[in-house]
Amino acid sequence: MKIYEELERRGLIAQVTDEQEIKDLINSGGARFYIGFDPTADSLHAGHFMTLCLMKRLQLAGNKPIVVLGGGTGLVGDPSGRTDMRAMLSEEQIAHNCARFKEQIGRFIEFGEDKALCVNNADWLKGLKYTELLRDVGACFSVNKMLTAECYKQRMEKGLTFLEFNYMIMQSYDFYYLHEHYGCNMQFGGDDQWSNMLAGTELIRKKTAKDAYALTIPLLTNSEGKKMGKSVNGALWLDKEKTSPYEFFQYWRNIDDADVDKCLKMISFRPIEEIEEMTRWPGERINEKKELLAFEITKLVHGEEEAQKALNAAKALFSGEGDDANMPTTELGKNELGEGIGLLDLLVLTKLAASKGEARRLIDQGGISINGEKVSDVNLRLSEADLVDSIKIKKGKKAFHKVVLK
């Protein structure tokens, strides 16, 4: 099966500029394509991971990827899909984020001669001269047309600054620049980038009379149409300091039944035939599938060892047996323990509760158990003797924390 067909079967194609041309190009390994990553945070998140997977698939099919770090576009800020203006990041912050991105991407995509290329658009965007750019590129854009683009429409009501309005021009210029300097003939990206990408192909056509192509992948949404990859605390980060492998694993382990097959197809590298076979599994095997999904994705992001640990930890916790080695742990020193510690304070200390008020509520409502026994006494105090053997606190059904004596 050719790569284009595989992408189609996996549900990875949202919009394309010219289906036949693109098909021929990527099936023959002739695409020199770019995907941009704007450094809005100090770690990539699950959404980026989708596009990285796409990059990998295309690379495996013989196409040449160019990773573009948005050191320049990050200075402007993409208004797409947002109802408010992005916080402006300092140049230092952006440079720092770019470095982190590069490191994270490098673990997944191999850079080097003949392999993937990594460039930073700050290198060409920051030196641009205003009037030159206006005459050279600005003249190719119709404001009327830009205003009808989906990415600006939402912002026409709430307000759009001139800074952000220029984002499309920056991104288009990137594509044009890469086309001229690196022979880049294609751009991939999330579906929210469609108007920006189209603008790029048009700029190239106007400036060079040549064709370049664009293909978007669907945003990963759940069965309710909401974006996936967002947890309560914000994004699902790829940095294990920001989202632990266990949390990451649990996110996928707990997705809605209706979303499992889609995620397997879109994100995992399991052969499509195997996944299609799994869609025919009877309903009672759904948990098996979720576990597989969670393991696969965690393995891709954090490596097999971490994935195995996360899987073991989850199994141990939810089947009630064995291994608690990977449970989040708090060490208590004897001196901080003193005359014993109140459970309320301990819950706050372990971050299982945000405040003592919340801790009290959890206990009142029966959400806390210690070593498997439900606690009902709000004023419970734990002494050194209680903690000689480490204790396991469970909050609700899914949150566990171990407390040991130092």
Place this chain on the structure above:
RNA sequence: GGGAGGGUAGCGAAGAGGCUAAACGCGGCAGACUGUAAAUCUGCUACCUACUGGUUUCGGCAGUUCGAAUCUGCCCCCUCCCA
């Protein structure tokens, strides 16, 4: 620059001098039921606390008042209309 309307908890949105730590919806947390899912039902959802009470909140600052999210003044920010 002129005019109009706004800024209330994580978000949306009521409230227009005391009864308001602030309705309601969403989101979040917990309980019941389950399959670590969904749906449903129940409770909770500023902070501290000896659980009795206390403290700080309604863009900012300064006032009026026994009492202010609510009234006054100045300032900041946003949206719309006109230039």
